Amino acid sequence: xxxxxxxxxxxxxxxxxxxxxxxxxxxxxxxxxxxxxxxxxxxxxxxxxxxxxxxxxxxxxxxxxxxxxxxxxxxxxxxxxxxxxxxxxxxxxxxxxxxxxxxxxxxxxxxxxxxxxxxxxxxxxxxxxxxxxxxxxxxxxxxxxxxxxxxxxxxxxxxxxxxxxxxxxxxxxxxxxxxxxxxxxxxxxxxxxxxxxxxxxxxxxxxxxxxxxxxxxxxxxxxxxxxxxxxxxxxxxxxxxxxxxxxxxxxxxxxxxxxxxxxxxxxxxxxxxxxxxxxxxxxx
Numbered sequence: 001x002x003x004x005x006x007x008x009x010x011x012x013x014x015x016x017x018x019x020x021x022x023x024x025x026x027x028x029x030x031x032x033x034x035x036x037x038x039x040x041x042x043x044x045x046x047x048x049x050x051x052x053x054x055x056x057x058x059x060x061x062x063x064x065x066x067x068x069x070x071x072x073x074x075x076x077x078x079x080x081x082x083x084x085x086x087x088x089x090x091x092x093x094x095x096x097x098x099x100x101x102x103x104x105x106x107x108x109x110x111x112x113x114x115x116x117x118x119x120x121x122x123x124x125x126x127x128x129x130x131x132x133x134x135x136x137x138x139x140x141x142x143x144x145x146x147x148x149x150x151x152x153x154x155x156x157x158x159x160x161x162x163x164x165x166x167x168x169x170x171x172x173x174x175x176x177x178x179x180x181x182x183x184x185x186x187x188x189x190x191x192x193x194x195x196x197x198x199x200x201x202x203x204x205x206x207x208x209x210x211x212x213x214x215x216x217x218x219x220x221x222x223x224x225x226x227x228x229x230x231x232x233x234x235x236x237x238x239x240x241x242x243x244x245x246x247x248x249x250x251x252x253x254x255x256x257x258x259x260x261x262x263x264x265x266x267x268x269x270x271x272x273x274x275x276x277x278x279x280x281x282x283x284x
Contacts, residue, residue, distance in 0.1 A: 092173040
């Protein structure tokens with residue numbers, strides 16, 4: 001009786017059938033975990049929200065939930081972010097957000113999603129091939145020494161800037177602009193930054209910390225644009241109030257899990273989640 005009554009109460013409160021409410025709860029769990037442990041999982045959450053709510057409404061609700069998860073993430077990784085890299089990404093991100101806001105005025109949802117999906121698919125293939133080639137250029141017994149020497153301490157320069165990808169102004173501008181554009185148009189910036197930070201050879205904590213601060217800043221920039229476009233409105237307050245605690249709890253759980261995952265497990269997980277997160281963009 002309890003199992004059917006509680007979802008029914010929530011569904012009635014939100015004017016949604018209770019299976020849809022449970023689906024939104026699962027999506028909120030993914031958002032929380034994505035902020036502190038599973039980069040790329042937020043894109044799956046976006047797809048789940050879009051199956052229940054209208055496109056613009058779901059985008060606004062997701063943005064509020066992302067910001068709530070950001071609060072836990074930036075506190076958890078306040079000492080781990082590569083702030084020099086973040087500062088150098090800002091110009092491209094701002095350009096991408098503006099281009100995304102303009103694009104939203106005339107492009108259809110289907111065109112936007114599929115265009116982003118194909119671009120991400122190409123980037124993922126390129127990133128994996130490039131990383132595979134780099135790994136095989138270094139002899140196995142020199143890999144550890146090479147990795148340590150190629151990643152200078154953050155006190156002298158950005159951690160990710162020690163890699164060939166991180167040092168390239170063109171790639172930094174390209175990925176930054178694409179991240180701003182995709183997050184503004186489809187809340188799909190996660191796969192872009194995952195691929196870039198993966199290619200820049202970040203360790204687990206620095207990867208998650210830089211990602212956390214990056215999306216906190218991006219989401220803050222997106223907020224006034226979203227208000228101006230009518231994406232965020234007060235009618236979704238009840239839904240957001242219900243789901244924010246779910247996001248926060250899972251973000252805390254994600255931080256606990258991140259401290260225990262090995263680099264050899266984390267990197268393949270990033271690629272697998274990125275690949276999975278591209279599927280909804282290409283199939284919806």
